[in-house]
Amino acid sequence: MSGKLVAEFxxxxxxxxxDVTVTDDELDIVNAGFDAGVRLGENIEQDMVAIPISGPxxxxxxxxxxxxERHGEPARPSDLLEHRCIGWRPKPSSxxxxxxxxxxxxxxGVSVKPQITTNDFxxxxxxxxxxxxxxxxxxxxxxxxxxxxxxxxxxxxFLPYFPGFYLFYPNKRHMTPKLRVMVDFVKHWSA
Numbered sequence: 001m002s003g004k005l006v007a008e009f010x011x012x013x014x015x016x017x018x019d020v021t022v023t024d025d026e027l028d029i030v031n032a033g034f035d036a037g038v039r040l041g042e043n044i045e046q047d048m049v050a051i052p053i054s055g056p057x058x059x060x061x062x063x064x065x066x067x068x069e070r071h072g073e074p075a076r077p078s079d080l081l082e083h084r085c086i087g088w089r090p091k092p093s094s095x096x097x098x099x100x101x102x103x104x105x106x107x108x109g110v111s112v113k114p115q116i117t118t119n120d121f122x123x124x125x126x127x128x129x130x131x132x133x134x135x136x137x138x139x140x141x142x143x144x145x146x147x148x149x150x151x152x153x154x155x156x157x158f159l160p161y162f163p164g165f166y167l168f169y170p171n172k173r174h175m176t177p178k179l180r181v182m183v184d185f186v187k188h189w190s191a
Contacts, residue, residue, distance in 0.1 A: 005053065009185050016178050024090035024119065030170055035179045041163030049171050051183065052190050054164035059100060060139040061159065062151040066131040074134070077101045077110045077158050084133035086124050087114025099136045101158040112136075 010018065021034075029037040040057070044050050063073075067084075074080050080099065087096035096117050098109035115133060118124060121141065128135045129150055145151040167186045169179060 002054070005186070005189055008189075009182065012185065013181055016181060029168075035176060036167055036169040036182065038165055038167055041166050044166060044168045047171060048168040050166040050168040051186050052164060053167050053186055056161040057164045058139045058161045059136060059159050060142050060146075060156075061099070061134060061136050061154040062128060062142050062146065063134040063154060064129055064131045064150060065152055067128075067133060068152060070131070073152075074154060077108075077155055080110055080112045080134065083112075085112040085114045085116075086127050086133045086135040087112060087117040088119065088121070088124060088135075088137070089117055090119055092119075097136075101155070102160045103158055 006018065006020070010016070026039070026043060029035075038053065041050065041052070061074075061080075071083060074083060077099070089096045096112070096114050098111050100107065100109050102108070116124075116127060121137060124135045124137065125141065125145075127133065129145065134154065142151055142153075146153055167183070169175075169183070175183070
């Protein structure tokens with residue numbers, strides 16, 4: 001959920017309190033007591049109502065110019081196995097996230113061997129900016145650093161777009177008033 005959407009919603013509805021919890025766990029929002037959630041479209045249960053809040057998204061592989069000067073640029077996703085990678089995992093008991101690619105309509109993953117693994121995107125970003133390796137995440141937070149020349153996008157031909165983020169909630173007949181105004185606001189926002 002974007003900061004701009006949240007700020008405009010709270011300005012429009014100053015009496016509605018938002019309690020936003022950010023987690024990488026794919027929890028059951030109903031059992032956890034949440035009115036709604038935000039996820040990538042591909043990760044939403046079929047019995048939920050989903051409203052888009054972003055356009056299509058794309059993962060991005062990036063590295064700092066100084067890293068590429070020392071180690072070269074990968075030409076294919078499999079070349080990442082020979083590079084210093086900065087990986088991500090949601091929690092210590094999880095294996096590092098498999099980097100996802102596509103070629104000629106066929107999707108595939110590469111299990112990089114990260115030299116650094118974390119569950120903190122900002123640490124991944126700061127380490128990549130310092131030339132610490134190649135990293136992988138959704139494109140949007142990398143974009144300002146790419147435009148400034150601090151990060152270089154890699155393997156772009158292998159990184160297709162996928163459905164973006166959605167606000168989702170249980171398919172209930174009676175919605176709480178605060179959820180109703182959020183749903184209506186998001187529908188207007190994304191129109």
